[in-house]
Amino acid sequence: MKLIIQIPCYNEADTLSLALAELPRKVQGFKKVEWLVIDDGSTDETIKIAKKCGVDHIVRHKKNQGLARAFMTGLQTCIEKGADVIVNTDADNQYNAKDIPSLTKPIVSGESDIVIGSRPITTIEHFSIAKKILQKIGSKVVQIASGTDIPDAPSGFRALSRNAARQIMVFNEYTYTLEVIIQAGQKNMAITSVPIRVNEDLRPSRLVKSIPSYIKKSIVTIARIFIVYRPFKFFMTIGSVFFISGLMVALRYLYYYLSNEGAGHVQSLILSSVLIGMGFQTILIAFVADIIAANRRLLEEIRGKM
Incomplete structure (x- = not known):
């Protein structure tokens, strides 16, 4: 079996090398482990660093199209490259790569189609109170809309089987995290979560430029979820x-x-x-x-x- 670990990137020259240095080249249950970087129109040296660090596959958007589009481009590329399982992680190294075997295990064993990494939200110091509350609200809304019990829906650290990746189609341009879970629930896919660890915060979140902006976009995203899926x-x-x-x-x-x-x-x-x-x-x-x-x-x- 082949595992491809994909990283959507937009101007991640400062942190990408750290994230790649932590990625495994061997994971139990897989004969091949490859890396994919999706460059979402970066204007810095993201691609140069990716090549220097030995990334197997690089795909590039000519202009910035947003995280959700980069995620979908990654899934499509992974399928074309013959991936049996796909792990998505972030370029800012916020997720502990040592937990990748935990993400892939339920898929390799045939228990799940999608596995979401559940962060210890309440103990993450660099998360503001407002962000923690919105994370919980967003997860609750997703649970209602999808019929699942995923506790950390906004987590981007996740694994998908090849079959699950082929069925996912994200419409939201802001973020893919909530929509993937809702689609999985509606398609009766086997979806579960596993606890994961997080690393120190290396840079401010690109999605959370300010609390008012994050609240506004979160409300719009949640409203759109119900309009589109319910x-x-x-x-x-x-x-x-x-x-x-x-x-x-x-x-x-x-x-x-x-x-x-x-x-x-x-x-x-x-x-x-x-x-x-x-x-x-x-x-x-x-x-x-x-x-x-x-x-x-x-x-x-x-x-x-x-």
Whole structure:
């Protein structure tokens, strides 16, 4: 079996050599262990350092396309290079590479299709309180949307089987971490997590440029997760709120009308009509969105079999 360890990179010249120095060349269960660097349009010496450190495969984006695109490019390249198992890690050396055998073991034994490395979030000193809270909220949302019990959904340290990698298609340009788990859950893949260790913080997170920005992007990501992967429930809930609110306002108007006081409450009748109309249209959107989601799942299944 062949294992390929992929590292998405964007201007990682300062830390890449440290991360590569920790990567193993031998892992139990594999005859070959190769390294892949995905250069996401770096303007520094990332590629030069990768070559100097003996990276087996390098693929480059002509311009920066974001972490999620780099991750997907890596998966596709690993499949083309004949990988049986793929491990994804970061170029800032935040994950302890000695835990790679722990990630791959459940896949080699046939127990899992995807394994997520679970960090000790509460004890990581360089994580702010806000980030720790958002990490927990994000993981909880993913658990609800995917039907899994992964405790550290935002962790980028993960292993995928060849079959799982072929079925994954990330749409989010900000990050791939949450979406991969949700897709795995919806496709009934065997997904689990194992505890991992982390190293000292070498540089500020590229995804967390500031707490307000991180909160904003996290909220948008979480909202989009429900819209894309639970569209019927999302739109039906909103539509029902509008529709029921409209009915309540209509009943209020009907009460005053039967009490011969309806003339002074025409505004309630107008508001009721607007709310019921909005609710009805949103409920219709729920059905249309559900059909689109079903079509997307069919396309993903077809892609996985190609």
